[in-house]
Amino acid sequence: MIGILYPPSLLKRLMSGQSSFEKPAFYIAAARKEGEEIIFFSLFDIHWSKNTVLGWTGTARVERPLPAVIINRTRTNLLYVKRAILRLKQMGKVIFNQHNVVSKLRIHRILSENELLLPHLPxxxxxxxxxxxxxxxxxxxxxxxxxxxxxxxxxxxxxxxxxxxxxxxxxxxxxxxxxxxxxxxxxxxxxxxxxxxxxxxIAMMKYKDSPVDFRVSVQKNGSGVWQYTGMVGKVARKGAIVTNIHCGGDSLKASELFEHWGWNAAGVEQKIARMALRIASTLDEELPHIADLGLDIAIDEAQHPWLIEVNFRDLRITFQIAGEREKWRATFATPVKYAAYLNRQIKARERMNRRAQNAAVAAKGTAGESGAVPADRPGAEPALP
Incomplete structure (x- = not known):
């Protein structure tokens, strides 16, 4: 089972059928392909003493054991959220991205330690x-x-x-x-x-006199490896200084923008993908259990990419608006594949531990049947040198 942790207000909206940037059906479809079940819940749905959760399957409320692997989609800037996630970790649960509100200045300082990234950091x-x-x-x-x-x-x-x-x-x-x-x-x-x-x-490229940057999705996949999932362009609303969709911006296919500028679309995309994967792997060394990032990358007239920002809770909506439906679905499916991979790892370790315990019990039983007297038992003869 895979858990998806939502803020209570968002979970309530989803359960009532209201529209949202989150698409539970995409998570559920991806989980079925992996032979997994998905349960959506908030921190207020956890029964801590029973180690269970009263969650939502996409159709009904059910009580289930707390999942071993949890995809975090709630912001971690509130104290009660931080404490609850710490408690889940102490229970042995794997949560990614367990911290999704990280100082932009800290991110810059971590990435600055990688000399290969310095030319791409403002x-x-x-x-x-x-x-x-x-x-x-x-x-x-x-x-x-x-x-x-x-x-x-x-x-x-x-x-x-x-x-x-x-x-x-x-x-x-x-x-x-x-x-x-x-x-x-x-x-x-x-x-x-x-x-x-x-x-x-950064002197960003423009489309119809509006600044453009790109949302780039990098995620861990079903083999536990970072992959480049896709990218889309974000175009600022006329007169605006930011490209965010929430601030009236629009989203277009990256390939269309590159072609509009007369660039080699495949070559530029490959350059950005390599940089994005290097950013993800560098952050992975310092930040625990990150697995799903949305990078904001600007490009100047020399086709040089610059990292503007790292998002640890990508809302994925830019892919939908740009008409990149397959990539949009993939941004939901890939974290589920990674969660399924982690579940397989956990189950494999549990099987190994059980086999080791059974072997130890069997060995102890064999020793008892042979009449041997353990050396540390009172009255036992000392072992020969």
Whole structure:
């Protein structure tokens, strides 16, 4: 059995048949092909003392033993979620991606240790007067981002226009412009409740005058190996500074965008796929049980890819909007295949342990039948040297 952990509000919507970016039917179909059963549940559905869960199969509520392998689709930024996942781990459960809210600055520092990735990482730092000034002196544009937020909310783009410095602040797709100085900009960020980072702006390719980046899916497969699942383009809404779908962006097939720019689509895709797999394997060395990543990658006019962001809870909707139906389904199926692989590994270890225990019991019984007296039993003769 494979568990899929949802926030309670999302699980309620799915059970009532409301539309969602999550597609339980895709998980269920993939599990059947692997000979597995799927159960969807929230942390509030766990009966800790019984080691069971009252979950949803896609059609009915049922009580089942807590699965050994759990695909985490709930955000881990709340304390009660962190504590519950730690408790599940202490019970021996495997949870991926067990931490899916990770500081963007930490990600940058981990990846910076890999020299092969350095050319693909925009300069990134804490927000201070000196760091903002240095990046602005070296670049025509920079971004200030919340370290752990999603969907592009709160991102600030800063550009030099003649002698002025203009800040464009994204609030759910709406862009607010204001003239600022560096001290004022730093104070704006400090006044917010979130920690920010500052990042070099990349001269991204454009489609119909709107910036474009790419969502790239890399996942562990049914052999426990990282695979490139697919990529799609994300096009910002006219006048917006972010490409997120939640902020009014659109999604197009990557191949169509490459052809629109006159590029060798297969060659560019292969280059990005290699970089994405290197990013995943590098993060895998530092972050426990990651297996399902959505990377945001920008490309400049020289066809050079840049990593913008790593998402540990890819909503997969960009593939659907772009009409990449097979890749869209694959983004759901591949984590299930990996979970099935882990289940097979767990069952194989359990069989080996049982065989070892049976062999030990049999050996002990044979020794007893031969009349041998264990050397550590009172009255036993000492073993000969």
């Amino acid at each position: 300069m990134t730092d804490d927000v201070t007067y000196d760091s903002v000034k240095q990046l602005l002196d070296q670049n025509a544009c920079l971004f200030l981002k919340p370290r752990t937020s999603s969907v592009g909310n709160g991102i600030i783009r800063v550009r030099k226009e003649n002698e002025d410095m203009i800040a464009e602040i994204n609030m759910l797709g709406r862009t607010k412009r204001k003239k600022v100085g560096i001290h004022q900009l730093v104070n704006i960020v400090k006044a917010k409740k979130q920690n920010y980072l500052v990042q070099q702006g």
